[in-house]
Amino acid sequence: MEDYSWDELTELYNECLTLPITEQATFLLENTETKPALRKRLMEMLAQSNEAEDYFNNLKRDIAEGLETEVPDLAMPGEVINNYKIIKKIGVGGSSQVFAADRVDGQFDKRVAVKIFKKKDATSFSDKTENEKQFLASLNHPSIAQIFDGGTLDNGHPFIIMEFVEGETLKAYLDYKKPNQKDSLKMFSEIGAAVRAAHSNLILHLDIKPGNLIIEKDDRVKLLDFGIAQRLKETASIETVGKLTFNFAAPEQLAGRALSVQTDIYQLGLILYFLLSNGRILEGQKQVLSLLAKVDSEVIKSRELLAIVKKCLQQKPENRYQSVDQLLADIRNFQKKYPISTYSRSWYYRTQKYVQRNSIATLLLSLVFLSLIGGTIISLRQARIADAEKEKAEKAAEIATNTKNFIFELFEETNPSNTKGDTTSIYDFLDKSYKKINSYSGTPEVKAEMYSMIASSYRALGNFDIAEEAITKAQTIFDSLEIYGSESYVALLDNLALFHRDNGNYDKASSLYNKLFRVASLIDIPKDSIYASYLKHYSYVQKTRGLLDSAYQIITKTAELEKRILPDTLNMLYAETLYIKGSIEKDLENYVAALKTLNIALNIVVAVEGEYHPGTQAILNSISLVAQRNKDYDKAQEIFYRQIKIIKKVYGLSHTTLAHAYNNHSVFLTRINSFDSSLFYSKKANAIYKKALKDRPNSDYGLSLKNYGSALSQINQLDSAEHYLNKGVEMLQEVNGPKKYIIDGFFKLGYNYQKKLDTAKAISYFEKAITLKRELNENTDEYERMRDNLKSK
Amino acid sequence: MEEQVEINSLLLKANSGDLDAYNKIFPLVYNELRQIAHRIRFQFFGLDTLNTTAIVHEAYLKLIHSEADWRNKAHFSSVAAKAMRQLLLNAARSKKAEKRGGTYIKVSIDEWEDQISLSEECCNEILHLEDALGLLGQKNQEQMRLVECRFFANMSIEETAEALNLSTSTVKRHWNVAKSWLYSQIQQQKTA
Numbered sequence: 015m016e017d018y019s020w021d022e023l024t025e026l027y028n029e030c031l032t033l034p035i036t037e038q039a040t041f042l043l044e045n046t047e048t049k050p051a052l053r054k055r056l057m058e059m060l061a062q063s064n065e066a067e068d069y070f071n072n073l074k075r076d077i078a079e080g081l082e083t084e085v086p087d088l089a090m091p092g093e094v095i096n097n098y099k100i101i102k103k104i105g106v107g108g109s110s111q112v113f114a115a116d117r118v119d120g121q122f123d124k125r126v127a128v129k130i131f132k133k134k135d136a137t138s139f140s141d142k143t144e145n146e147k148q149f150l151a152s153l154n155h156p157s158i159a160q161i162f163d164g165g166t167l168d169n170g171h172p173f174i175i176m177e178f179v180e181g182e183t184l185k186a187y188l189d190y191k192k193p194n195q196k197d198s199l200k201m202f203s204e205i206g207a208a209v210r211a212a213h214s215n216l217i218l219h220l221d222i223k224p225g226n227l228i229i230e231k232d233d234r235v236k237l238l239d240f241g242i243a244q245r246l247k248e249t250a251s252i253e254t255v256g257k258l259t260f261n262f263a264a265p266e267q268l269a270g271r272a273l274s275v276q277t278d279i280y281q282l283g284l285i286l287y288f289l290l291s292n293g294r295i296l297e298g299q300k301q302v303l304s305l306l307a308k309v310d311s312e313v314i315k316s317r318e319l320l321a322i323v324k325k326c327l328q329q330k331p332e333n334r335y336q337s338v339d340q341l342l343a344d345i346r347n348f349q350k351k352y353p354i355s356t357y358s359r360s361w362y363y364r365t366q367k368y369v370q371r372n373s374i375a376t377l378l379l380s381l382v383f384l385s386l387i388g389g390t391i392i393s394l395r396q397a398r399i400a401d402a403e404k405e406k407a408e409k410a411a412e413i414a415t416n417t418k419n420f421i422f423e424l425f426e427e428t429n430p431s432n433t434k435g436d437t438t439s440i441y442d443f444l445d446k447s448y449k450k451i452n453s454y455s456g457t458p459e460v461k462a463e464m465y466s467m468i469a470s471s472y473r474a475l476g477n478f479d480i481a482e483e484a485i486t487k488a489q490t491i492f493d494s495l496e497i498y499g500s501e502s503y504v505a506l507l508d509n510l511a512l513f514h515r516d517n518g519n520y521d522k523a524s525s526l527y528n529k530l531f532r533v534a535s536l537i538d539i540p541k542d543s544i545y546a547s548y549l550k551h552y553s554y555v556q557k558t559r560g561l562l563d564s565a566y567q568i569i570t571k572t573a574e575l576e577k578r579i580l581p582d583t584l585n586m587l588y589a590e591t592l593y594i595k596g597s598i599e600k601d602l603e604n605y606v607a608a609l610k611t612l613n614i615a616l617n618i619v620v621a622v623e624g625e626y627h628p629g630t631q632a633i634l635n636s637i638s639l640v641a642q643r644n645k646d647y648d649k650a651q652e653i654f655y656r657q658i659k660i661i662k663k664v665y666g667l668s669h670t671t672l673a674h675a676y677n678n679h680s681v682f683l684t685r686i687n688s689f690d691s692s693l694f695y696s697k698k699a700n701a702i703y704k705k706a707l708k709d710r711p712n713s714d715y716g717l718s719l720k721n722y723g724s725a726l727s728q729i730n731q732l733d734s735a736e737h738y739l740n741k742g743v744e745m746l747q748e749v750n751g752p753k754k755y756i757i758d759g760f761f762k763l764g765y766n767y768q769k770k771l772d773t774a775k776a777i778s779y780f781e782k783a784i785t786l787k788r789e790l791n792e793n794t795d796e797y798e799r800m801r802d803n804l805k806s807k
Numbered sequence: 808m809e810e811q812v813e814i815n816s817l818l819l820k821a822n823s824g825d826l827d828a829y830n831k832i833f834p835l836v837y838n839e840l841r842q843i844a845h846r847i848r849f850q851f852f853g854l855d856t857l858n859t860t861a862i863v864h865e866a867y868l869k870l871i872h873s874e875a876d877w878r879n880k881a882h883f884s885s886v887a888a889k890a891m892r893q894l895l896l897n898a899a900r901s902k903k904a905e906k907r908g909g910t911y912i913k914v915s916i917d918e919w920e921d922q923i924s925l926s927e928e929c930c931n932e933i934l935h936l937e938d939a940l941g942l943l944g945q946k947n948q949e950q951m952r953l954v955e956c957r958f959f960a961n962m963s964i965e966e967t968a969e970a971l972n973l974s975t976s977t978v979k980r981h982w983n984v985a986k987s988w989l990y991s992q993i994q995q996q997k998t999a
Binding site for chain 2: 020028055060063069070073074076295301
């Protein structure tokens with residue numbers, strides 16, 4: 015297996031670290047030629063070096079958390095605190111020690127617990143006004159351990175005196191008693207009732223965790239420490255919070271935001287999980303998020319109960335239950351087998367179906383990747399055309415070439431992959447360049463070429479309107495020149511086909527490719543990487559048309575061609591081909607092959623360009639889709655985070671690519687029935703689009719708005735849904751966006767009106783959808799049935 | 808004096824990988840480990856008062872009751888680092904065993920070990936790291952010891968260099984490789 019010595023590995027790795035990232039891959043290739051295992055390992059190590067660093071830091075931090083340092087006893091037996099004599103230490107927690115104590119004067123035969131906090135500088139109970147103290151003390155509920163008094167010891171440690179509760183912690187109880195679901199829910203309702211009683215006295219707990227729940231001999235629950243946490247945490251630093259209850263802290267506590275009733279509800283959600291799983295803890299936000307992404311959980315078998323837990327654990331407080339009452343009502347409904355508020359079967363299935371019908375995620379992201387790589391192809395083509403012209407008429411061609419190069423440089427600067435985020439300036443720049451071309455007075459062929467080029471830039475940025483205008487101008491010039499046989503014309507056909515592809519008119523695109531390959535064979539254009547790119551585009555169009563066998567055949571041919579003509583398969587063009595091949599294999603439901611192909615593509619891109627590259631995240635997106643098909647939702651979620659990390663680094667926080675990924679993820683979340691999170695990401699996407707694009711209409715933005723509207727419609731926020739659907743569809747129409755999305759927008763609007771009981775409007779939108787669908791020669795049966803159903807009412 | 812010679816020779820042997828010697832010296836260093844733990848904790852919770860070397864040297868001095876040459880002090884540091892690794896491994900194993908309800912027999916040297924409360928995820932990672940570190944040790948002893956110092960005893964590059972009698976640049980180079988290799992190995996173990 016291993017073909018290298020450890021010294022070699024050490025040497026080469028350190029050598030790599032001294033090189034700029036862009037040169038590392040080449041260096042490795044040169045030095046590991048005969049050693050594939052060494053190469054593979056080093057590539058991995060280089061790609062993950064940042065993660066490795068984080069890994070060890072995080073692990074060290076986790077270990078640090080677990081290394082509790084000893085604190086000497088804060089009180090000794092015999093000591094008297096507020097008329098209570100300390101008997102013995104009975105417990106130690108993360109933040110405090112607890113002692114049993116008896117009344118000194120023997121007035122009442124009452125044993126109490128004295129809790130002394132380790133941290134001196136925390137605002138103590140004694141700072142509370144008498145009013146507040148009485149307030150807390152008045153909290154008298156059978157499931158709440160009563161607090162009698164509090165203050166600060168001479169040694170500076172704050173303490174409270176509270177009801178002495180005899181029993182065991184919830185954790186110990188679960189361990190030996192292993193209650194069934196029914197008993198667990200009963201216990202949970204008791205805990206909930208205690209929290210509700212406190213809430214109605216305007217007291218929050220904010221530190222509900224298994225350690226604060228004691229089970230007494232008669233199996234009754236007691237909740238400790240009410241009203242303490244809030245007071246303590248106001249002044250506690252973040253590390254204290256982390257230490258105290260890291261796993262049970264709500265997101266708003268970790269972020270230091272405002273706390274509310276919903277904070278307690280979040281912790282109740284964790285307790286419910288703890289009870290139902292017989293003592294499992296969701297450790298940290300990562301595990302919470304992964305639970306939120308799940309439709310099924312092995313730990314909580316009942317989907318209804320899972321839905322209840324998830325509703326409690328929503329990241330945004332406003333998305334959780336509004337009160338403990340609502341939460342307990344759902345628990346009761348479940349116990350009585352009534353439907354629960356958060357979950358409806360028909361809703362779920364409807365959503366599933368909706369997503370199946372609209373698998374936009376694949377297509378859109380792929381297009382972004384293709385257009386980015388497209389940049390290099392154009393540049394190769396440019397060089398060759400320039401050569402040809404030199405032969406024809408040297409001087410004229412020289413001028414043309416210079417002009418072209420000049421403009422091309424400008425275009426290069428505006429290529430989205432080079433501008434890292436500032437989309438608005440790209441637009442300004444393109445607009446300026448476009449005007450420049452209009453007044454260009456060089457040879458018509460160059461002018462046509464420029465139009466063709468700028469059209470593809472507009473297309474990549476989602477402005478199909480100007481793209482169409484520019485490409486029409488190019489075509490008009492070619493037509494007037496009657497030079498159908500030239501390579502430039504072939505390139506134009508490719509561009510034109512891509513335009514129709516992006517516009518959703520795949521049949522047209524396909525027929526243009528047929529024409530392209532006919533012309534190509536007539537004039538016998540060289541079978542080079544540019545030709546391979548035509549094949550690649552054609553394959554993708556066939557894939558989208560559902561002609562998977564044809565697509566697969568073409569892409570296999572492309573891969574073979576590239577293997578022959580490229581100096582090395584460690585090449586971005588080849589990676590792109592594999593990316594498409596993998597996507598086709600995915601559609602063919604050959605997930606094993608798809609994963610393999612996509613991973614090779616990923617390795618190439620990472621090796622050539624590094625982790626932080628647009629291609630990496632595009633491929634990750636496809637891998638995520640395969641994972642979703644395999645129902646490996648954790649993996650999909652994990653990939654999403656990796657993708658986001660890349661995008662943030664490559665494009666920045668305000669780039670539309672980030673919005674794009676958020677939008678895709680939101681569609682994924684809808685698929686797994688996680689509507690609140692879905693809306694959350696959708697909203698984020700829209701905010702970015704809005705900021706990046708100002709008021710300029712854009713196809714992706716339109717689509718994102720439409721998706722947001724659809725999701726709102728799903729959860730019956732019909733007025734907002736109508737607003738966003740309209741906005742989205744209008745924008746898509748304005749930029750002459752893909753017809754299938756406009757059709758879907760009309761349909762969703764129709765359905766939304768149907769829900770709003772506005773039959774006339776509903777019918778009119780179904781009709782609009784049907785008309786447009788017919789234009790694309792697509793089956794309209796389902797839409798017609800919906801329309802006719804309404805008409806017959 | 809007898810005692811000091813004995814300890815020094817044990818340290819030397821322990822450092823060159825003699826398991827017997829290590830087992831003999833382990834209880835002697837063990838008590839000082841909580842100080843290292845202290846230091847690790849405080850790095851993250853903001854109360855950085857002592858550095859690791861100072862703690863370990865103090866422990867060493869207590870142990871042999873006299874000034875010793877720097878080389879032996881350095882050996883003591885790296886043995887302490889190994890002990891820390893052992894301690895965390897024990898804690899992780901016993902926690903996992905508890906979880907499974909199994910009957911892992913724990914030889915707890917003192918109660919402190921019981922007070923270590925590692926999260927389950929953290930335990931899993933420690934066990935993964937242990938496996939990977941074992942492999943690393945087979946390939947390169949020096950790098951393994953270096954990980955013990957850098958990671959488990961939280962020593963700086965300079966402290967590690969002194970403890971292992973290496974140059975700081977060698978420590979840096981080894982640490983780069985060991986860190987990345989261990990991570991990639993752990994990822995492989997997880998997907999295997």
